[in-house]
Amino acid sequence: MSDNTASDTPVVYCQDVQRIYQQESVPVYALRGANLTITAGEFVSLAGPSGSGKSTLLNVIGGLDGFDAGEVTVGGTSLGALNASELAQMRLEKVGFVFQAYNLIPVLSARENVEFILQLQGVSSQERQERANSALQSLGLGDLGDRRPGELSGGQQQRVAIARAIVTEPVLLLADEPTANLDSKTTSELLEVLQQLNQQQGMTIVTATHDPIVMSYTSRQVAMMDGEIHQDSAMAS
Amino acid sequence: MIRLAWRNLQRNKSRTWLTAGGIGFSVLLVSFAMSMQSGSYEIMIDSATRYFSGHGQVSDASYIDQPRFERTVPNATALQAELETIDGLSVMPRVQAFAVVSMGEKSLGGMAMGVDFAAETRFLDIYDNVIEGQIPRASDEALIGSSMARNLGARVGDELIVLGSGKQGAVAAAIFIIAGIVETGQVELDRTLVFAPIAGVAEAFYLQDEAHMLLLMVENLSQLGAIGAQIETKLTGPLALQTWQELMPMIEQSIELDKAGAQLFYSLLLILVVFAVVNTFVMVLFERTREFGLFMALGMRPWQVIGQVQFEALLLSLLGIGLGLALALPLINYLSAVGIPLEYMGGEEAARQMQMGSFDRLFPKATLASLLTAPMVMIVGTQLAALVSTVRVRGIHPVSALRVE
Numbered sequence: 001m002s003d004n005t006a007s008d009t010p011v012v013y014c015q016d017v018q019r020i021y022q023q024e025s026v027p028v029y030a031l032r033g034a035n036l037t038i039t040a041g042e043f044v045s046l047a048g049p050s051g052s053g054k055s056t057l058l059n060v061i062g063g064l065d066g067f068d069a070g071e072v073t074v075g076g077t078s079l080g081a082l083n084a085s086e087l088a089q090m091r092l093e094k095v096g097f098v099f100q101a102y103n104l105i106p107v108l109s110a111r112e113n114v115e116f117i118l119q120l121q122g123v124s125s126q127e128r129q130e131r132a133n134s135a136l137q138s139l140g141l142g143d144l145g146d147r148r149p150g151e152l153s154g155g156q157q158q159r160v161a162i163a164r165a166i167v168t169e170p171v172l173l174l175a176d177e178p179t180a181n182l183d184s185k186t187t188s189e190l191l192e193v194l195q196q197l198n199q200q201q202g203m204t205i206v207t208a209t210h211d212p213i214v215m216s217y218t219s220r221q222v223a224m225m226d227g228e229i230h231q232d233s234a235m236a237s
Numbered sequence: 238m239i240r241l242a243w244r245n246l247q248r249n250k251s252r253t254w255l256t257a258g259g260i261g262f263s264v265l266l267v268s269f270a271m272s273m274q275s276g277s278y279e280i281m282i283d284s285a286t287r288y289f290s291g292h293g294q295v296s297d298a299s300y301i302d303q304p305r306f307e308r309t310v311p312n313a314t315a316l317q318a319e320l321e322t323i324d325g326l327s328v329m330p331r332v333q334a335f336a337v338v339s340m341g342e343k344s345l346g347g348m349a350m351g352v353d354f355a356a357e358t359r360f361l362d363i364y365d366n367v368i369e370g371q372i373p374r375a376s377d378e379a380l381i382g383s384s385m386a387r388n389l390g391a392r393v394g395d396e397l398i399v400l401g402s403g404k405q406g407a408v409a410a411a412i413f414i415i416a417g418i419v420e421t422g423q424v425e426l427d428r429t430l431v432f433a434p435i436a437g438v439a440e441a442f443y444l445q446d447e448a449h450m451l452l453l454m455v456e457n458l459s460q461l462g463a464i465g466a467q468i469e470t471k472l473t474g475p476l477a478l479q480t481w482q483e484l485m486p487m488i489e490q491s492i493e494l495d496k497a498g499a500q501l502f503y504s505l506l507l508i509l510v511v512f513a514v515v516n517t518f519v520m521v522l523f524e525r526t527r528e529f530g531l532f533m534a535l536g537m538r539p540w541q542v543i544g545q546v547q548f549e550a551l552l553l554s555l556l557g558i559g560l561g562l563a564l565a566l567p568l569i570n571y572l573s574a575v576g577i578p579l580e581y582m583g584g585e586e587a588a589r590q591m592q593m594g595s596f597d598r599l600f601p602k603a604t605l606a607s608l609l610t611a612p613m614v615m616i617v618g619t620q621l622a623a624l625v626s627t628v629r630v631r632g633i634h635p636v637s638a639l640r641v642e
Contacts (some may be wrong), residue, residue, distance in 0.1 A: 024598070065636050084538075084539075088538050097534055105241070120535065
């Protein structure tokens, strides 16, 4: 893992970010000038009700979605200047994603799912296997590498998704409601995994959620409302 | 990538096998039909050329359009010997002259043809149709067409007088004893031909070491082009080579016509299969939009996603082609050895229509074209069919795609 220890270096920098969708010619403001700075080693929750803009902000930070105004920098790269192909490369190199619905490739085994992203990076076969095994091992899935997603529980699938997200050693791990499909016990186990990644390996994590339990595991809570940062525990302190 | 593509094909096995089966069936059908065509064309050409005219002829170039008696091949023996130094080539001289053929008080117009019976009977099938008597053995014996024999009231053993105009206008006359009667089935030949030993006809018509044509037979028809090129180098003066294509243009034209009709049928079949593949990949795109969105979210470019699906299409086409060829090759191999009795295809009528003479079996012949045409078309067609669908991947937005249930 990269040495992402907590520091003042901004991993994410958002300044007056606006995202406007057109719905039947009516502009809908998903983000209304959001400002957010996240430094390396933080574990941040973006919370808020549905439509508050938390997933949109997460997608903008991850380079999955564009923005209409403002500035977004991730790992020192300004996203506004990147085209679609460069954004894809940025995602591949700098960001790990964990989705609510796990989104594993059903025809590949757990190990192959983790290896898949390394293959996109052009990592050699032997190194892929070693790194994938190591990532699965670190998440307690060492014995389940040959199983396909359909043969794993929800919690196990989400761990595989986390293994896939961290195996490339990204500067930022983005998780969009990662526990929404899990029961409370599995939710706690998974959050402990994320917390360990953050505390032991210094992984910078941003998660969108509306679950108070998830927020309780994070070191910084950012509340959103109507496309704006409504409350930020870092500011409050 | 290969592993992912192969496993994706296994996601919906029945659909994969149905599509591959369609590709395989079309490959089997087209490969087999094209092999049948190749075999039938070979037999058709062989049959037609072996019957009477040979695989080629060397003659005076002006004799081709205006076969005047004086337009001969000089020093025929030397040229024959020189041409026979070419591997796989046999050469037979012929002289021919218009003549009045008489017996008793009856006379008919005919064609006296001097041939080398010993050589021609080895190569040509026309002599297999002797219905009475035998092939002439002596220099004063002749073989005549059945219609001529009937019209003259002639029988084997009768004397025949041949009168004509020899070289430089001299009167040519010869008496032949009818050794045999041949029935070729071709009205013009049966009505006019008098075959006699070349020495006798040449002497009667005052020809020296001359022939009107040198008939050519090659061991392997596929070598005719190369052998023809060698022959050309040995021809001097006004002499010219005509191959079977020029001697019998109707044969080649009927082959081309048959090929064109068959190609239309093959094209329609392959287009139908390609449409089935389009349908398959429209479904693939529909079912896997979310997955493609994931690929792109993880950092794959749209062209990489398209490449992945195109590779799946390639595997699918190779699977189908493998199936088709696995069935076609043994079938063609077996039938090329034992042949298909023409009675199953309409018997004599089929043989007549296919101009196959005395052949009673059709032997499919696998050629590179017959085995590779359908597979190549299917690979290209499948790639295009898949591309019609997968090109829409470019319009997929990862965020929207990941929301697809």
